[in-house]
Amino acid sequence: MPDYGHDLLFGSFITPANATPHEVVALAQESEAAGLDLVTFQDHPYQAAFLDTWTLLSYVAARTERIRLSGNVINLPLRPPAVLARAAASLDLLSGGRFELGLGAGGFWDAIEAMGGRRLTPGQAVDALSEAIDIIRGLWDPSDTSRFRVDGTYYQVAGAKRGPAPAHDIGIWLGAYKPKMLRLTGAKADGWLPSLPYMGSLDAITEANAIIDEAADGAGREPAAVRRLLNVSGRFGAAGDGLLTGPPEQWAEQLAVLTLEYGFSSYILMGDDPAVIRTFGGEVAPLVRDLVAKERAARGTVR
Amino acid sequence: MDYGHPLRFGVLLAPGEHVATKALEDLVDLAELSEELGYDLVTFSGGPAQADPWTLASWAAGRTSRVRLLAAPARDGNPAVVARAAASLDLLAGGRVDLALATAHTPDADAVGEAIDVIRGIWSASERSPLYVEGKHHRVAGADRGPAPSRTVPLWIDGADPALLRLTGQKADGWTAPLALGTPPAHPGGHAEDGTAADSAPADSAPAGTAPAGTAPAGTAAGPAPDGSVVDGVWVGELVAAQRVIDAAAAEAGRDPREIRRLARIAGRFTADRGGFLTGPPEKWVADLLPLVLDAGFATFVLSAGDPETVRRFAAEVVPVLRTAVDRERRARGVAESAPARSAFVRSKRREGIDYDAVPASLAATAVEPGDAAYARVRSTYLRGGSPGLVLRPGTPADVGDAIRFARTQPVKLSIRSAGHGISGRSTNNGGIVIDVSRLNAIEVLDKETRRVRIEPGARWSDVAAALAPHGWALSSGDYGGVGVGGLATAGGIGWLVREHGLTIDHLRAVEMVLADGSQVRADEQENPELFWGVRGAGANFGIVTSFEFEVDEVGDVGFAQFVLDATDTADFLERWGAAMEAAPRDVTSAVILGRPRPGQPLIAQMMAVVDSDDADTIVSRLQPLAATAPLLDYSIQVLPYAAVMHVPPGTHDAQGEPVTRAALADHLTPELSAAAARLVRSGLTYFFHIRSVGGAASDVAPDATAYAGRSANFQLVAFGHSRGDLDPAWDALLPHFSGQYINFETDRRPERVHEAYPGDTLRRLRALKRRYDPAKVFRDNFAFDPAEEDVTPGAAAG
Numbered sequence A: 001m002p003d004y005g006h007d008l009l010f011g012s013f014i015t016p017a018n019a020t021p022h023e024v025v026a027l028a029q030e031s032e033a034a035g036l037d038l039v040t041f042q043d044h045p046y047q048a049a050f051l052d053t054w055t056l057l058s059y060v061a062a063r064t065e066r067i068r069l070s071g072n073v074i075n076l077p078l079r080p081p082a083v084l085a086r087a088a089a090s091l092d093l094l095s096g097g098r099f100e101l102g103l104g105a106g107g108f109w110d111a112i113e114a115m116g117g118r119r120l121t122p123g124q125a126v127d128a129l130s131e132a133i134d135i136i137r138g139l140w141d142p143s144d145t146s147r148f149r150v151d152g153t154y155y156q157v158a159g160a161k162r163g164p165a166p167a168h169d170i171g172i173w174l175g176a177y178k179p180k181m182l183r184l185t186g187a188k189a190d191g192w193l194p195s196l197p198y199m200g201s202l203d204a205i206t207e208a209n210a211i212i213d214e215a216a217d218g219a220g221r222e223p224a225a226v227r228r229l230l231n232v233s234g235r236f237g238a239a240g241d242g243l244l245t246g247p248p249e250q251w252a253e254q255l256a257v258l259t260l261e262y263g264f265s266s267y268i269l270m271g272d273d274p275a276v277i278r279t280f281g282g283e284v285a286p287l288v289r290d291l292v293a294k295e296r297a298a299r300g301t302v303r
Numbered sequence B: 001m002d003y004g005h006p007l008r009f010g011v012l013l014a015p016g017e018h019v020a021t022k023a024l025e026d027l028v029d030l031a032e033l034s035e036e037l038g039y040d041l042v043t044f045s046g047g048p049a050q051a052d053p054w055t056l057a058s059w060a061a062g063r064t065s066r067v068r069l070l071a072a073p074a075r076d077g078n079p080a081v082v083a084r085a086a087a088s089l090d091l092l093a094g095g096r097v098d099l100a101l102a103t104a105h106t107p108d109a110d111a112v113g114e115a116i117d118v119i120r121g122i123w124s125a126s127e128r129s130p131l132y133v134e135g136k137h138h139r140v141a142g143a144d145r146g147p148a149p150s151r152t153v154p155l156w157i158d159g160a161d162p163a164l165l166r167l168t169g170q171k172a173d174g175w176t177a178p179l180a181l182g183t184p185p186a187h188p189g190g191h192a193e194d195g196t197a198a199d200s201a202p203a204d205s206a207p208a209g210t211a212p213a214g215t216a217p218a219g220t221a222a223g224p225a226p227d228g229s230v231v232d233g234v235w236v237g238e239l240v241a242a243q244r245v246i247d248a249a250a251a252e253a254g255r256d257p258r259e260i261r262r263l264a265r266i267a268g269r270f271t272a273d274r275g276g277f278l279t280g281p282p283e284k285w286v287a288d289l290l291p292l293v294l295d296a297g298f299a300t301f302v303l304s305a306g307d308p309e310t311v312r313r314f315a316a317e318v319v320p321v322l323r324t325a326v327d328r329e330r331r332a333r334g335v336a337e338s339a340p341a342r343s344a345f346v347r348s349k350r351r352e353g354i355d356y357d358a359v360p361a362s363l364a365a366t367a368v369e370p371g372d373a374a375y376a377r378v379r380s381t382y383l384r385g386g387s388p389g390l391v392l393r394p395g396t397p398a399d400v401g402d403a404i405r406f407a408r409t410q411p412v413k414l415s416i417r418s419a420g421h422g423i424s425g426r427s428t429n430n431g432g433i434v435i436d437v438s439r440l441n442a443i444e445v446l447d448k449e450t451r452r453v454r455i456e457p458g459a460r461w462s463d464v465a466a467a468l469a470p471h472g473w474a475l476s477s478g479d480y481g482g483v484g485v486g487g488l489a490t491a492g493g494i495g496w497l498v499r500e501h502g503l504t505i506d507h508l509r510a511v512e513m514v515l516a517d518g519s520q521v522r523a524d525e526q527e528n529p530e531l532f533w534g535v536r537g538a539g540a541n542f543g544i545v546t547s548f549e550f551e552v553d554e555v556g557d558v559g560f561a562q563f564v565l566d567a568t569d570t571a572d573f574l575e576r577w578g579a580a581m582e583a584a585p586r587d588v589t590s591a592v593i594l595g596r597p598r599p600g601q602p603l604i605a606q607m608m609a610v611v612d613s614d615d616a617d618t619i620v621s622r623l624q625p626l627a628a629t630a631p632l633l634d635y636s637i638q639v640l641p642y643a644a645v646m647h648v649p650p651g652t653h654d655a656q657g658e659p660v661t662r663a664a665l666a667d668h669l670t671p672e673l674s675a676a677a678a679r680l681v682r683s684g685l686t687y688f689f690h691i692r693s694v695g696g697a698a699s700d701v702a703p704d705a706t707a708y709a710g711r712s713a714n715f716q717l718v719a720f721g722h723s724r725g726d727l728d729p730a731w732d733a734l735l736p737h738f739s740g741q742y743i744n745f746e747t748d749r750r751p752e753r754v755h756e757a758y759p760g761d762t763l764r765r766l767r768a769l770k771r772r773y774d775p776a777k778v779f780r781d782n783f784a785f786d787p788a789e790e791d792v793t794p795g796a797a798a799g
């Protein structure tokens, strides 16, 4: 079914290994040079082998010019939402509006607790995320000069001064799989950011889209208000039967199908091989844009 | 009261009320300007606009390269996350980070103390147990440790509360005096707005709703006194009192108060007329600041000024004059200038036998001791676990000289390290000293015409390949890009292009090195030719090479092939592969690796080959005979830049234990050797058996032309095992089949190995050189021979 008609974005997903910090930064710069729109890093603050994602995003933003940046996805349980809101706004201001906020409810509770974080059930974590989104958006809006108060179950704000406002409307993209998270995504988020390997099947995507659309509808929003982004992995080489194993042309066709039939409009390639990043940005992205533009023109679905 | 700390100057960067993109950009511009002007540090506050100070600092790190960042995490951060963030910033910014614990707003010393324990615990990556901190405010229950920052990140406490002052004395590396403390006399006109801006991190919302917003935190509200009636100097007393509390707590904790740096934030105005504190011409500023240094113990000043003009004038007109004045006064008063001493904690981890206080000044700041945060990154090497007592990291040849002169007076083991991939070379030890020259890692072209390049020992071959690629050049080195120049180019260098272009040392035209007495020499065919001869094969015995000059080759894209073969008929495969290699043109070099046999499964051989050609037909024709040496299970062939074949990302090493290897050179893989090698592999005593092809151009050079004597060999063999007791007898049985030794893969320390590597006359010449250049046997970590006697003790330095 759906094609929500969003413009296409292509991105990379680079392992934030702290053993090789400069290689990580170089890969982000490589992503920019390859023409990608977005560079993203996973955020697992309990993972001792990784760079702190927030610090890395800020540093990389200073070392790039054009490319947009996002956590993929930021770990809410170990990053208080008020801090996150101001940090995100600051980074967005510094980078000239290049920051997007991929956000997750958290999942590795043993590790979170070992770090001194609070253990929540998956259901509670979704509710906490919902509160956090309200706090973040509230702090981003200094045009509202009233003191900001939230007395939530999970987070409280006791009359804070709002601000700073980000440079652009930062998209809040949620890593969501289960119905409750998908409903939250439809109700409040600007984007849905799952990973293809976790989705299991194409049918699961269709079902998830339907839940998001219904929740959006219920909240009085257009389904198209929620961008659909997808983390993908694959291999370039001789044509294979799997998804995204083959030459760039085959990738492009498959991504065009995911766009036109499954509603995705952003593809974030997981992997640290600069040659693969170059091929993805230099060859696959233009081919997909082309195929999608032609088909959308034919269908008359251009927004 | 003057702790003698070197003066340092910084700039506080805080956005104003209305923060927009432009305002933050201006702030970062100011950070860049501060760096240009020679300030030592910049620090950030969120300002009334509530920008995130950590984000500002991280961004500024990306835009600067030298200035230190005194970075403050946002309030309410989880300390374990803060620790990783600070270590990450340090790693990204190249060791330029100080961490400010912003406590002015939550002056609960207990919570800050617990946070410090968490932060330091996370950084202690060399401890292998998970971290537990059971605090009232912070609780960590089994978190993984790491990463360690690249250098010890100093922790600063900001506050005047007596409990915080005591905590500073007990645990911190620096104290920031709140502006309100020791209020200086204001000039009649007042300049309160400048003053408050210096500490303007706002009250904030907290997720748990703890801090009521809008209440001005203690320490920010008060500006300078409203009237100028206080006599200059009297107000200093309050600051001195605070310093005394810190010092008493430090002494009680067994610390030297000089471990703790003291920072004062200052704000003022340049005016023609003299006003109150820091209001007036530059001389007035100097006069106001001097007592803070000499009488109140401050040596770090952070200027709070939003405008570039004040920042410029302060750097140009106050800093140099103040430095001179402080120098003069300190000399007059007999105050010795010294960097803050290493903390009591670090000293408690020191090892016996090393006179740490005698480490030369040129090396002290970059040296790493067991208690330092960076220790986890430098203690071990790629294949060997270690726990040295001191790692010296000289950054210039002169500093290498200082390091050697110091180390030779210490009664402990000495190891030399470039990139830490030593096998024979014991580049770490237990309780001894390591001289690590990895910071000497420059690569530069000296002459394009003759393809002459200068490479320092700390460069890795991956870096070398990447640097030469744009010129269409390469230097045959090894088959693994992580290996360092220092250890390989002093011994041999059997690389992917060896059959066509010879050993790495065959391209060496000159070296500069530091000898056992700390002196620097150059050696080439004209100057010190005998030393130059010895360095090419036994360099580690004579000194530390600080610079190599090579003549490199023109090399473009190459064919890189990987084959998986069924080597169940192992002897037959080895014999065939050996014969195929000996018959092959020189533009192909290959190697085979056999693993441990698994019951009921075919024995797998991996074969790698490089063909110096980008022509598909040539590549295929070279590879076909190799692929036919055993049943082919899988393969891949790519045409790649040589630099891509060598590419290995940099990283730190954390091996444990000791590698067990045996190695040899062989002229031919005869049926007898092949059969014996097959039996060894079948025995399971080696889990990694690797044969590299040599010969070709390497054999064009006469055996006595360099100290690397094994010129007749077509093959180099190495077996890795688990147990020396098992591997040695099995390998010794193969000895009759071998023709010599390449030292770099051999870990056996019996004297015979030295004779294999340096037979007959070669060893006589080398001993003569050792007598001349290192009679005291300072260098003994890698195939060391005695200057005179017959005794030899390869790798005697290992712990």
Ligand SMILES: Cc1cc2nc3c(=O)[nH]c(=O)nc-3n(C[C@H](O)[C@H](O)[C@H](O)COP(=O)(O)OP(=O)(O)OC[C@H]3O[C@@H](n4cnc5c(N)ncnc54)[C@H](O)[C@@H]3O)c2cc1C
Pocket (backbone or CB within 6 Å): B381, B382, B383, B415, B416, B417, B418, B419, B420, B421, B422, B423, B424, B425, B426, B427, B437, B457, B477, B478, B479, B480, B482, B483, B484, B485, B486, B487, B488, B490, B492, B493, B494, B495, B539, B540, B543, B544, B545, B546, B744, B745, B781, B782
């Ligand atoms: C994975 C791997 C692959 C390898 N592949 C190859 C290969 O293909 N071909 C090959 O020839 N070798 C190869 N080697 C062996 C390698 O050449 C040696 O281990 C070499 O010593 C590593 O150099 P390094 O600078 O990294 O080692 P380090 O551990 O830093 O130093 C090893 C020793 O070299 C000496 N040394 C180091 N720096 C200097 C200096 N500046 N001046 C004087 N002496 C110094 C010291 O005795 C020191 O103990 C390989 C090793 C490994 C671990």
